[in-house]
Amino acid sequence: MTAPLKVGVAGLGTVGASVVRILGANAEEIAARAGRPIVVAAVSARDKGRNRGLDLSGASWHMDPSQLARSNDVDVVVELIGGAEGAARACVETAIEARRPVVTANKALLAKHGVAIARAAEAAGVTVGFEAAVAGGVPIVKTLREGLAGNRISRVFGILNGTCNYILTRMEKDKLGFAECLAEAQRLGYAEADPTFDIGGFDAAHKLALLASLAFGTEVDANGIYVEGIASITPFDLAMAEELGFRLKLLGIATRTDQGVEQRVHPSMLPKDSAIARVDGVTNAIEIDGDAVGALVLAGPGAGGDATASAVIADIIDIARGIHMPVFGAPASKLTAPVRAPMGTHHGGYYIRLSVIDRPGAAAAIATRMAEQGISLRSIVQRGREPEIDRPNPDPVAVVLITYATNEAALRVALDAIEADGHIDGAPQVIRIEKR
Incomplete structure (x- = not known):
């Protein structure tokens, strides 16, 4: 029989506890799909005495997550501590240095250090799975990295x-x-x-x-x-x-x-x-x-212990199957430096809510400022005073503008001019309109 894959779980919060419980409850089905048994061999958490309703009798306990990552008790390290720095980062980096694959739900860590982690993992020849870091139980990472x-x-x-x-x-x-x-x-x-x-x-x-x-x-x-x-x-x-x-x-x-x-x-x-x-x-x-x-x-x-644990376990099963691929789909050396499109170049429609001071010429002045920037208005809707907003000026009325597609930079110039004219009370509410 193929030897079990020994998993170390660092972090026994909502998600970590669900991972341990599901691996035990569905052990037979998981072993059939993975081609080998998967067992929790080690755990780490801050409070050893807390009753989590889990059977941890077969797992060694490590107060230090990095100690767990170095332990010979584990083949795979599952980091569910959270946070971009501190114990979570140290645990992941230690596991990679020890040439152990990692599974994590830590979006903050990967958003800040993902490229460095990918380079280190590729140099060590290990996998970093992070399906659970985005959208909980929705398999979006696998879809982008593999299916598409x-x-x-x-x-x-x-x-x-x-x-x-x-x-x-x-x-x-x-x-x-x-x-x-x-x-x-x-x-x-x-x-x-x-x-x-x-x-x-x-x-x-x-x-x-x-x-x-x-x-x-x-x-x-x-x-x-x-x-x-x-x-x-x-x-x-x-x-x-x-x-x-x-x-x-x-x-x-x-x-x-x-x-x-x-x-x-x-x-x-x-x-x-x-x-x-x-x-x-x-x-x-x-x-x-x-x-x-x-x-x-x-x-x-997109969240919850069992849904997120489902994604974590899917990554563990891939590792048990021997599936190995670059962290972000392409080798880190092939990832291109991002060219940022400035927000001012965004082109689209807008919803704009203005609290307009009810006096002659205000609406015409607002329309003029929009026209000066080449912004066409699809519709203008006027309502009475907004009941949920307390304004110091008398009787402002809510005016909603819907624009045709326009440039964000031009819109901001127009709104700055409208504010400077003194016809509105408070900052404009700007919400972008997406096609679908």
């Missing part, structure tokens, strides 16, 4: 953060404010006590950086991503989106353009009948546009 290897990808985009999608769904369907929906997400465990990483768009940005590298064969470029979060979105914006035939989602978008790779994370309006627009709750959904396959959409649970 014969395609030239032009765009990859979608819902990459379930917390934000849950909040926006609740705001839209139940007409609730952002703060109320965020508090509910925290009560349900969908959002952290400090939710900044999720609602600020940074979690989605880390995932997008990895997807862009896989899709376009470029080095990971997390610092080249334009990022906006969802905290400024109001029920008024969601109601207007519905009225205008859109749904509002936080999207991560990476596009190949003539100016370079455009990477951006921000709230976006999508036609309500598009596949991504119909995805609600904590679900993730990603569309890949390839020259041969066309548009391919994958959707499923």
Whole structure:
């Protein structure tokens, strides 16, 4: 009988505990698919005495994750600690130095150090699997790295953060404010006590950086991503989106353009009948546009212990099967330096909400400023005072402009001029419109 593959799990939080439990519960099926048994031989966590409901009697315990990575008890190191530095980074680097393959769900680590880790892994002749780092149980990494290897990808985009999608769904369907929906997400465990990483768009940005590298064969470029979060979105914006035939989602978008790779994370309006627009709750959904396959959409649970553990175990099974490939699909030496498309070159339609001071000539002045920059307006919608926004000036009215496709730099010049003219109260709300 083929010897078991001995796995060391560093980190026994929600995902780590699910990995250990599923490997035990589904041992027979997993062994049949992997061609050999897979056993948890070692674990590492900060609190040895905590009752996790797991049978760890057959595993050695290591307080130091790097000690686990060096241990002769393990063939594969699974890093589920999290964070771009510290114990997680040391564990992964130590495992590679010891010539042991690594499986990780750590998007922050790979977004910051992914290219260096890929180079080290290739030099050591070991694999680094990271299916679980993007979109939880959705097999997007394998799809890009293997299933679509014969395609030239032009765009990859979608819902990459379930917390934000849950909040926006609740705001839209139940007409609730952002703060109320965020508090509910925290009560349900969908959002952290400090939710900044999720609602600020940074979690989605880390995932997008990895997807862009896989899709376009470029080095990971997390610092080249334009990022906006969802905290400024109001029920008024969601109601207007519905009225205008859109749904509002936080999207991560990476596009190949003539100016370079455009990477951006921000709230976006999508036609309500598009596949991504119909995805609600904590679900993730990603569309890949390839020259041969066309548009391919994958959707499923983007977080949660079992869903993420499913992706971790898939990578472990690949290692047991002897499957070995470069971390980002192409050898690190073949990854090209990313050419960033400036955000100002972005071309598309826009939703613009202005709180306009109700006085003669204001609307005409706004239209003039837009025309000066060659921006054509598709529609203008005026509403009464926004009830959820307290303004110091008397009687501002909500004016929503929908533009035809235009240049972002020109739009910003026009909006700066509108603000300087003094006809609006507060900053404009700008939301980009995606074709689908």
